[in-house]
Amino acid sequence: xxxxxxxxxxxxxxxxxxxxxxxxxxxxxxxxxxxxxxxxxxxxxxxxxxxxxxxxxxxxxxxxxxxxxxxxxxxxxxxxxxxxxxxxxxxxxxxxxxxxxxxxxxxxxxxxxxxxxxxxxxxxxxxxxxxxxxxxxxxxxxxxxxxxxxxxxxxxxxxxxxxxxxxxxxxxxxxxxxxxxxxxxxxxxxxxxxxxxxxxxxxxxxxxxxxxxxxxxxxxxxxxxxxxxxxxxxxxxxxxxxxxxxxxxxxxxxxxxxxxxxxxxxxxxxxxxxxxxxxxxxxxxxxxxxxxxxxxxxxxxxxxxxxxxxxxxxxxxxxxxxxxxxxxxxxxxxxxxxxxxxxxxxxxxxxxxxxxxxxxxxxxxxxxxxxxxxxxxxxxxxxxxxxxxxxxxxxxxxxxxxxxxxxxxxxxxxxxxxxxxxxxxxxxxxxxxxxxxxxxxxxxxxx
Numbered sequence: 001x002x003x004x005x006x007x008x009x010x011x012x013x014x015x016x017x018x019x020x021x022x023x024x025x026x027x028x029x030x031x032x033x034x035x036x037x038x039x040x041x042x043x044x045x046x047x048x049x050x051x052x053x054x055x056x057x058x059x060x061x062x063x064x065x066x067x068x069x070x071x072x073x074x075x076x077x078x079x080x081x082x083x084x085x086x087x088x089x090x091x092x093x094x095x096x097x098x099x100x101x102x103x104x105x106x107x108x109x110x111x112x113x114x115x116x117x118x119x120x121x122x123x124x125x126x127x128x129x130x131x132x133x134x135x136x137x138x139x140x141x142x143x144x145x146x147x148x149x150x151x152x153x154x155x156x157x158x159x160x161x162x163x164x165x166x167x168x169x170x171x172x173x174x175x176x177x178x179x180x181x182x183x184x185x186x187x188x189x190x191x192x193x194x195x196x197x198x199x200x201x202x203x204x205x206x207x208x209x210x211x212x213x214x215x216x217x218x219x220x221x222x223x224x225x226x227x228x229x230x231x232x233x234x235x236x237x238x239x240x241x242x243x244x245x246x247x248x249x250x251x252x253x254x255x256x257x258x259x260x261x262x263x264x265x266x267x268x269x270x271x272x273x274x275x276x277x278x279x280x281x282x283x284x285x286x287x288x289x290x291x292x293x294x295x296x297x298x299x300x301x302x303x304x305x306x307x308x309x310x311x312x313x314x315x316x317x318x319x320x321x322x323x324x325x326x327x328x329x330x331x332x333x334x335x336x337x338x339x340x341x342x343x344x345x346x347x348x349x350x351x352x353x354x355x356x357x358x359x360x361x362x363x364x365x366x367x368x369x370x371x372x373x374x375x376x377x378x379x380x381x382x383x384x385x386x387x388x389x390x391x392x393x394x395x396x397x398x399x400x401x402x403x404x405x406x407x408x409x410x411x412x413x414x415x416x417x418x419x420x421x422x423x424x425x426x427x428x429x430x431x432x433x434x435x436x437x438x439x440x441x442x443x444x445x446x447x
Contacts, residue, residue, distance in 0.1 A: 004041040005126060006166045010061075011178060014039065014168040017081045021065045022172050024090045030097075032108050033090075034171035034306070035065040037081060042163035043131060047138035048155055050146075055131055058163065067093045071102040108306065109328035109338050111173040115303035115310075122295045124180035127162045127210040134160045137186065137216045144220030145190045149228045156189035156200070158220060162210070175307040183298075184210045188223040194231050201227035201372075206429050208296045226371075229392075233404035236393065236446035242367030243408055243442045244360060244394070247425050249373055251432035254288070254350055256412055257281065258432065260380045261321060262341075263330020272383035272413055276321050283419040284319035285352055292346030299431030305343035315348060319417075350434040352422025360423045360436045362397035368444055369394050370408065383412040407445040415439050 014037035025033035042058035063086065064077040074097030078089045129137070142158035162184045170176035187204030203223040205214040214222075245253050257273075261281075265271035273281055282288075292310035294300050301310050306328055314322045324334070327342035354360050361369070374388035386409040392399045423435030 003130065004043060004162065004164045006039050006041060006164055006180070010039045011166055011168070013037075013081055014166060015176065015178070017063050017086050018168050018170040018176060020083055020086050021063075021090050022170055024087050025065070025067050025094070026172060028091070028094060030067040030069050030094060030172075032068045032172045033065060034108060034169070035063070036167060036169045037061070037063045038165065038167040040163065040165045042161065043129070043134055044159065044161040045131065045134040045138045046157045046159045047135065047142050048157035050139065050143065052135050052138070053157060055135070063089065065090050065093050067097050068107050069094065069097045071104055071106065072097045072100045073103060073106045074098070074100060105329055105332040107328070108171050108173060109308045109342070113308045113338060113340070114173055114175040115177060115307060118177055118302045119293070121293060121297070121300045121302065123208050123300060124164065124182045125184075125209040125211075126164075126182070127184050129160070129162055129210075134162070141186060141188050141216035141220040144217040145188050145224040148221055148224030149192065151192045151194055151228060151231065152190050152224055153193040153198070154191040156191070156202075158188040158216070159185070160216075161185045169303075169305070169307060171307055173307070177303050177307060179301065182208055184208075184213060186213055186216055186219045188220045190223050190227050192227040192231055196232045199227055199230040199233070201230060208298070212296070230390070230402045230404070233390065233402040234393070235405050236368070236403055236444055238443075238445050238447065240441050241444055242364050242420070243439045243444070244364045244367060244369045245437045245439070246369065246371050246391070247357075247423065247427040247434060247436045249370060250422070250434040250437040251427055251430050252373070253437055254348075254432055254434050256378055256380060256385075257416055258315070258325060258345060258348065260412070261315070261324050263324055263326040263334060265380060266324055267330055267333035270381045272381065273321070277324065279321055280319045280417070281321045281413075282316055282319045282416045283352070286316065286319055286419055286422060287314060287351050288316040289314050289349050289351070290346055291349055292340075294347045297347045298429060299345060299347040301346055304340045306338070308338055308340040308342065310340045310346055315345075345431055348432045349426070350422055350432070352419060352435070352437075354421030354423040354435065354438065357423055357425045357436055360421060360438055361394055361399070363421055364394050364438055365397055366395045368392075368403065368406075368408070369399065378412075380412075385410050385412050385415060405446070408442050409445060410439070410442040415442065
């Protein structure tokens with residue numbers, strides 16, 4: 001049995017806290033209100049240098065409420081789910097609302113958009129792993145990495161984490177929705193050294209369902225393979241060349257485009273894609289399709305953070321931006337309707353017909369395969385992109401030697417429009433599911 005399973009009593013307590021808050025808010029002058037209660041349990045173990053370094057247990061609960069009165073908004077939170085604490089928290093939110101400025105755009109999402117049905121998306125999976133077994137798995141993961149190659153000189157540790165959560169959200173439209181979820185992770189980070197220097201790399205796997213995780217030996221070996229392959233790096237001469245972003249990084253790259261078409265960036269006019277609806281924003285071979293109802297998906301939800309029903313659909317189709325990413329607030333600011341994305345995107349899946357990573361390397365032919373990014377030199381407002389990078393130089397479709405201490409630079413608008421292909425080696429460990437991304441040409445600054 002999983003000791004971290006959240007019992008039915010907790011779900012009833014969370015539900016009661018939400019309904020109590022909504023009732024108290026209504027009876028004390030709120031025009032509308034929304035509330036959420038959550039329980040989180042977890043276990044995390046880290047092994048380092050063949051010994052257990054840390055062991056942490058998690059058992060948290062939380063409650064938050066937002067009230068609306070006379071176009072004013074107030075929010076408050078607590079970790080105490082007793083009736084007295086809930087009523088005190090609502091009273092604080094009402095007081096805060098009375099002190100704020102009016103905002104004609106604030107308020108609940110429209111009642112007609114509330115989710116009517118909440119199917120089971122299979123997001124909650126038990127992992128019967130006690131502290132001793134988790135520690136053994138972490139030790140096994142690190143041992144596999146350290147034994148892989150004599151050049152692996154040190155370890156930053158291997159970790160095993162398992163979490164389960166329950167959240168209940170409700171609002172004064174009468175909507176109350178519950179979601180249970182789990183997330184299990186195995187990770188490892190090691191260092192390798194030779195006469196020319198030291199390198200660090202890592203690998204991890206995570207999933208809702210522990211049966212889908214790589215075993216500890218595989219995670220440790222992948223971390224070891226990655227770090228050894230980076231030894232004796234070369235620094236390139238400055239050049240323009242094709243750049244292939246590994247799938248591990250590609251989701252973050254696509255995230256810059258998603259941020260540029262998010263409602264907040266649009267109404268603040270802080271995006272290089274301002275008013276770009278209906279325009280070509282990517283290579284016509286590329287599409288982005290949201291799949292919120294994907295079973296076991298990291299980004300799966302039947303309703304968003306406002307209770308709005310989620311729906312599958314294109315964000316970008318054949319390179320053309322079909323819709324923004326909107327909450328009810330940002331939608332009102334733009335004179336539009338919410339897209340059910342309060343809280344972010346839900347399994348945004350990017351397609352581009354590039355095949356496997358080997359296929360992508362052959363398409364790259366001669367260029368730079370990026371496996372690590374450093375720094376934060378990206379402006380969604382202007383589209384300017386400049387980040388430190390490391391990886392490998394490829395020629396004739398094969399990896400030749402490791403590269404470090406370079407900067408890749410370009411402009412997001414040009415980069416996305418000059419995507420050559422996107423691989424089918426999708427990384428689905430995050431809410432953006434993307435394979436390796438090959439860009440026709442970027443500036444690579446080195447020697």
